[in-house]
Amino acid sequence: MTANINNAAAAATDPSTLTAIEATATAPVNIAVIKYWGKRDQSLILPTNSSLSLTLSQDILHSKTSAFAAASVSGEDTLWLNGTPELVSSSTRLRKVIAALRDLRRAKEAANAALPKISQWTLRIVSENNFPTAAGLASSASGFAALVAVVAHLYDVAQDTAVLSSLARLGSGSACRSLYGGFVAWEMGCKPDGSDSVAVQVAPESHWPEIEALVLVVHDGKKGISSTSGMQTTVDTSPLAAHRFAHVVPERMEAMKRAIHTKDFDSFAELTMRDSNQFHAVCLDTFPPIFYLNDVSRAIIQLITDYNATPCPGYSGKFKVAYTYDAGPNTVLYLPRRFVPEVLALVNHYFPHSVTASTTAVDYFTDPYQIMATYPAPRPLADTIVTRVPVQAEGGIKRILHSKVGDGPRFLHRGVPGSAPAGVSLVSTQGEPLARK
Ligand SMILES: Nc1ncnc2c1ncn2[C@@H]1O[C@H](COP(=O)(O)OP(=O)(O)OP(=O)(O)O)[C@@H](O)[C@H]1O
Ligand SMILES: C[C@@](O)(CCOP(=O)(O)OP(=O)(O)O)CC(=O)O
Numbered sequence: 001m002t003a004n005i006n007n008a009a010a011a012a013t014d015p016s017t018l019t020a021i022e023a024t025a026t027a028p029v030n031i032a033v034i035k036y037w038g039k040r041d042q043s044l045i046l047p048t049n050s051s052l053s054l055t056l057s058q059d060i061l062h063s064k065t066s067a068f069a070a071a072s073v074s075g076e077d078t079l080w081l082n083g084t085p086e087l088v089s090s091s092t093r094l095r096k097v098i099a100a101l102r103d104l105r106r107a108k109e110a111a112n113a114a115l116p117k118i119s120q121w122t123l124r125i126v127s128e129n130n131f132p133t134a135a136g137l138a139s140s141a142s143g144f145a146a147l148v149a150v151v152a153h154l155y156d157v158a159q160d161t162a163v164l165s166s167l168a169r170l171g172s173g174s175a176c177r178s179l180y181g182g183f184v185a186w187e188m189g190c191k192p193d194g195s196d197s198v199a200v201q202v203a204p205e206s207h208w209p210e211i212e213a214l215v216l217v218v219h220d221g222k223k224g225i226s227s228t229s230g231m232q233t234t235v236d237t238s239p240l241a242a243h244r245f246a247h248v249v250p251e252r253m254e255a256m257k258r259a260i261h262t263k264d265f266d267s268f269a270e271l272t273m274r275d276s277n278q279f280h281a282v283c284l285d286t287f288p289p290i291f292y293l294n295d296v297s298r299a300i301i302q303l304i305t306d307y308n309a310t311p312c313p314g315y316s317g318k319f320k321v322a323y324t325y326d327a328g329p330n331t332v333l334y335l336p337r338r339f340v341p342e343v344l345a346l347v348n349h350y351f352p353h354s355v356t357a358s359t360t361a362v363d364y365f366t367d368p369y370q371i372m373a374t375y376p377a378p379r380p381l382a383d384t385i386v387t388r389v390p391v392q393a394e395g396g397i398k399r400i401l402h403s404k405v406g407d408g409p410r411f412l413h414r415g416v417p418g419s420a421p422a423g424v425s426l427v428s429t430q431g432e433p434l435a436r437k
Contacts, residue, residue: 020070023154023414024425027047027059027065027145028406029131029138030177030184030296031213031332033272033324034252035279038228038235038245040188045173046197048235049249050188052256053177054334056213057406060368061131063142065155066426071122075433077123080433081143082133088123089280097148097171098123104163105155117133118155124431125151131401132220136292136328138178141229144171145178149409161408165199174227176362181205182408185253196272204360205405208263212340215401216331216347218296227327230283240285244278265336269308269322272334283327296351299389303350304333306387307343318405340371340402342378346385347397354395365400 030053038048077098077343079087088094105119127146133139148168152158162177169176176198177184182205189196234241252271259267281301283290293301312320321335321343335343353364367373413420417429428434 016117018276018416019072020068020121020417021118021154022066022068022411022417022420022425022427023150024064024066024420024427025135025146025150025153025409026062026412027142027149027178027409028055028057028173029063029142030055031138031324031326032174032177033268033322033334034256034275035326036078036173036186036251037231037279038054038241039173039231040235041192041194042232044194045169046194047173047186047188048241048245049247050186050253051174051177052183052185052202052212052253053174054183054213054405055178055181055408056215056403058142058410060401060403061137061215063127063129063139063146064426065125065127065143065146065150067150068124068126068155068427070417070431071116071121073122073124073426075122077125079125079127079147081127082129083433088125088435091094093144093171094147095142097167098151100167100170101148101151101157104152104157108155108157111168126426126433128426132217132330134222134226135217135220136138136223136330137215137217137328138174138326140172141174141178143167144175145409147171148175149179149281149411153411153414156414158411161173162198164211166194169194169197169199179408182207182405185257186413196405202257203260205407208260208405210263210336210338210361211265211268211334212337212406213403213405214331214333214343214347215399215403216300216333216342216351216397217399218294218300218329218331218397220398223292223328225290225292225327230286230327233281233288233290234286237284237287238285241282244282248278266318269334272322272324273319280325291328292329293325294329296392297325297331299350299392299396300331300347302330303346303387303389306379306389307346310381310385313338315338337371338375341375342381344400345378346381347400349391350387350389351392351397353395353397355409356395363399363403368402369404371402 032053034052036051165176165179182203183202186199320339
């Protein structure tokens with residue numbers, strides 16, 4: 001890179017004189033309650049079954065991505081993920097997604113000769129996840145949703161969420177759901193070209209505000225077997241998966257949509273837990289088998305099962321909380337807000353946290369919604385619950401995050417380099433990553 005990009009920052013934003021531009025967006029994770037696990041087309045990323053997820057608030061968990069392009073920059077398109085650079089050309093998925101977005105920009109420029117030829121400029125992309133990457137917490141979903149959203153915004157082609165969702169799918173299947181807020185289905189479709197394999201919003205984030213999420217971080221390292229390779233081995237080897245695709249998921253998708261529309265928590269919870277169980281059963285039925293849960297995950301499942309069986313005065317429902325696990329041991333609990341303090345107290349009793357130099361009590365649970373101050377102290381459940389789960393060794397759960405159902409990607413800024421409000425952009429006026437916090 002040679003030219004002084006700061007001159008571009010000072011230049012007018014008149015499109016005809018623009019020589020450099022940057023944009024920043026954030027995108028949320030989504031955690032499925034009917035799991036996607038299997039592709040019928042690996043190149044187009046078309047699934048073997050439909051799936052359904054809740055988009056979690058990006059105030060708590062998000063990928064933030066800044067994109068930068070300048071006429072004077074030479075060299076290859078590059079992505080810095082959490083500080084580590086990667087050439088876009090080195091990843092088939094990144095290459096495809098960027099090429100498709102560039103095609104959209106190129107078509108726009110072809111239709112209007114006055115537009116700057118941003119499509120011809122090198123891209124510099126900087127992204128950070130504020131939660132563990134590749135640990136079974138849907139970083140590929142928020143990551144590719146943010147990438148597509150920000151580059152589309154940079155290119156000024158971000159008009160249609162459905163188009164962006166389909167592009168995000170080419171980066172990672174589950175990412176197509178993160179372009180929407182609320183309750184989102186990815187309908188598998190049947191056309192070979194994938195044109196009917198699309199994400200659709202089942203209900204907006206405002207639909208069922210009582211439902212909240214607790215994320216129990218059990219392991220924040222990278223998983224051993226990626227979702228991409230794990231699900232392919234499942235498709236190739238698991239007879240149980242074939243049964244799941246043909247018979248179980250189609251029925252569950254309909255039942256889950258009904259449960260969401262009618263805000264029937266008992267049905268929602270049972271379907272969620274059964275589907276998580278079956279996803280991990282299918283992993284076990286894969287040959288060689290895949291194990292994503294660990295002893296802590298299994299103890300949490302048992303504790304939640306025993307808690308659900310413990311009567312709660314004034315509550316006639318069958319379930320108070322539902323667990324679900326992606327491809328890793330980290331737990332996501334979906335539950336009505338009124339049970340959050342009690343479940344936190346229960347988890348803290350059976351899984352005492354370790355206050356080390358790196359994890360203070362505040363970092364362990366930041367209480368972003370001040371739930372502890374809002375609700376009366378929970379009843380002393382450890383005395384009433386009947387459970388086989390012993391109090392565990394300290395440190396089994398590293399961190400607890402409290403989230404809600406939230407909105408889709410947020411476009412934070414677009415303008416000449418250096419024009420973003422303080423703290424918004426991740427990229428310098430020279431197109432390099434800014435120092436990480
Ligand atoms: N912010 C990001 N920008 C671009 N790509 C990202 C970003 N975050 C993650 N990715 C991509 O997603 C990959 C991780 O995906 P993977 O499916 O293995 O884990 P996960 O999505 O965290 O877990 P799961 O899919 O089981 O919930 C990373 O190696 C990287 O290629
Ligand atoms: C267990 C899951 O989280 C699997 C997600 O798989 P990915 O979307 O990460 O896989 P690729 O399409 O190969 O990128 C279930 C789900 O999110 O539905």
